[in-house]
Amino acid sequence: MKNYWRIYVLLFFLILACEDNKKTAPDKTNTTNKTIQLKDSIPEVQPEIIVRDKEGIADPSYEKITNKNVVEFLTEYGKENPETRVRVTTAHGDIEIELYEDTPLHRANFIYLVKQKYFFGTFFHRVVPNFIIQAGNSDNRGTTKKRAQIGKDYLLPAELDNGRIHQYGTISGAKEYRENPDKRTAPFEFFIFLGPKAATGHLNGNYTIFGRVTKGMDVVEKIANLPKDEGDWPLENIYIDAEIIQ
CATH class of the missing domain: 1.20.5 (Single alpha-helices involved in coiled-coils or other helix-helix interfaces)
Structure with a gap:
C-alpha cells in the first residue's frame, strides 16, 4: 500500500x-x-552605426592638413576641384548651398570635407531662432577620428577682403576663439545666418562668409525653431550629410 x-x-x-x-x-x-x-521600430537611418562603418574616410593619398601646409594644400586642391554647389541633407529636408569663388581657401576646404565624407553623421548642433544654426560637430567618436585623419589642428586664414556682410541665408565659418587676432576659421564647422541686420555687429568683418543658401531656407527656419537645451543644442540630434551637386 x-x-x-x-x-x-x-x-x-x-x-x-x-x-x-x-x-x-x-x-x-x-x-x-x-x-x-x-x-520595424528601428529608424531607416542609424547614423551612429553608419558612422562607425565609415570612420576610415580619409583618402590616404592626401597628407594631413596643418597650419604650415594649409594654404598650399587648399590652393592646389581648389584648382583640381572647382565645384561650388553642395546639397546638405537632413531628416527635415534638403539645403542647397552655393560656395563663393572669391573665398578660395574656404571653398576648397568645404569641398574637401564633403568629398572626404566628413559631414556624414555630424549634426546641426547649435540652433538659435532668428540668429543662426551651426553644423559640423557631434558627440560621436567617429567625428573625432575623422578630424584626426584630416588634420585636427589646422585653421583657415580669414578671407574678409570681399566686403561681404551677413545677410539672410549667408554661410560663414565658425571662428576659433582662443588667441586668434587674425580671425582664422575653425575648418570643420559652419553656420547659416537668419537674424536681422541688428544682430550682425559682432559678425561682420570677423567671420569669413564663404557661401549662401540657394534653396531650403524653409528647412533652415524649421531647424532653428526645434526644441533645444540651455546650451542651444537641439534635444533631438539633427544628423546631416553633404554631397556635391556640381
Whole structure:
C-alpha cells in the first residue's frame, strides 16, 4: 500500500512539472513577432552605426592638413576641384548651398570635407531662432577620428577682403576663439545666418562668409525653431550629410 502511495505522489509531481514547463516555455510565434516589431521600430537611418562603418574616410593619398601646409594644400586642391554647389541633407529636408569663388581657401576646404565624407553623421548642433544654426560637430567618436585623419589642428586664414556682410541665408565659418587676432576659421564647422541686420555687429568683418543658401531656407527656419537645451543644442540630434551637386 505504501508503495502505491509513493507512486501516486511521484506521478502527481511529474504532471505538475510538465504543466509548469508548458507555462514557462517560450512561445516561438510570439518571439518572432516581437523581433519583427523591434526591427520595424528601428529608424531607416542609424547614423551612429553608419558612422562607425565609415570612420576610415580619409583618402590616404592626401597628407594631413596643418597650419604650415594649409594654404598650399587648399590652393592646389581648389584648382583640381572647382565645384561650388553642395546639397546638405537632413531628416527635415534638403539645403542647397552655393560656395563663393572669391573665398578660395574656404571653398576648397568645404569641398574637401564633403568629398572626404566628413559631414556624414555630424549634426546641426547649435540652433538659435532668428540668429543662426551651426553644423559640423557631434558627440560621436567617429567625428573625432575623422578630424584626426584630416588634420585636427589646422585653421583657415580669414578671407574678409570681399566686403561681404551677413545677410539672410549667408554661410560663414565658425571662428576659433582662443588667441586668434587674425580671425582664422575653425575648418570643420559652419553656420547659416537668419537674424536681422541688428544682430550682425559682432559678425561682420570677423567671420569669413564663404557661401549662401540657394534653396531650403524653409528647412533652415524649421531647424532653428526645434526644441533645444540651455546650451542651444537641439534635444533631438539633427544628423546631416553633404554631397556635391556640381
